[in-house]
Amino acid sequence: MPSAGQSELLEAAYRYALAHGLADLSLRPLAEAIGSSTRVLMFLFGSKDGLVRALLERARVHEPAVLAQLRQEDNPVGLATAAERVWTWLAAGEHCPLLRLWAEACTRSLVEPEGPWAGFAEVTVEDWLNLLAACPPEPQRDAEAGSVRRTAAMPVLRGVLLDLLATDDEPRVTAAVHHQLALRRSDDD
Structure with missing residues (x-):
């Protein structure tokens, strides 16, 4: 189960993905837009691919x-x-x-x-x-x-x-x- 902080960042990243798509997703602009850092995103999701998988799972729920x-x-x-x-x-x-x-x-x-x-x-x-x-x-x-x-x-x-x-x-x-x-x-x- 994701932590509260991870869930909050995932929701912010999901809103960003809805607005910008995932094809050209770059962690630095994403992190800046959601008030985080690439280091935090990498720690929470393991990699950019891990974040993309989490965003796709979030979309499946929605x-x-x-x-x-x-x-x-x-x-x-x-x-x-x-x-x-x-x-x-x-x-x-x-x-x-x-x-x-x-x-x-x-x-x-x-x-x-x-x-x-x-x-x-x-x-x-x-x-x-x-x-x-x-x-x-x-x-x-x-x-x-x-x-x-x-x-x-x-x-x-x-x-x-x-x-x-x-x-x-x-x-x-x-x-x-x-x-x-x-x-x-x-x-x-």
Whole structure:
């Protein structure tokens, strides 16, 4: 468990990463921006790679927050309804920095599979599939067809998310999400 000081610096570094990304992360400007030193960051996180891994883990905790809320509802919702709620959260402008960080980290994990990004793309797919699995009623959740539907919902959300990040055309992209989910609703709800 991280110390209070480490947690505080990690949160400050996370806010910095949301604003500046991780691709060209340099410890000296980061340390200066968050009121620390490179020496302290190296002591707390072991290396720049250790800090990047900690920041990616922090992003994984932040990203699926809306899905965790769906999981706590008394009445399970169908997959299409859950996906619509997820999209509403994703499309909200205030989440754009997190989603840009997610896209950057997923891409880096695919092209640099041995670096601090290792496995990030795969583990976030697992995170989302596991959380989406908790949304539908039990018969849909446990059936193999439910797994297939959850897997099919993922590229709809992630694909349009990349489109949204590239174009900032939320109305067009949201209309496409609703269109795709309407096609699936009869099977999912």
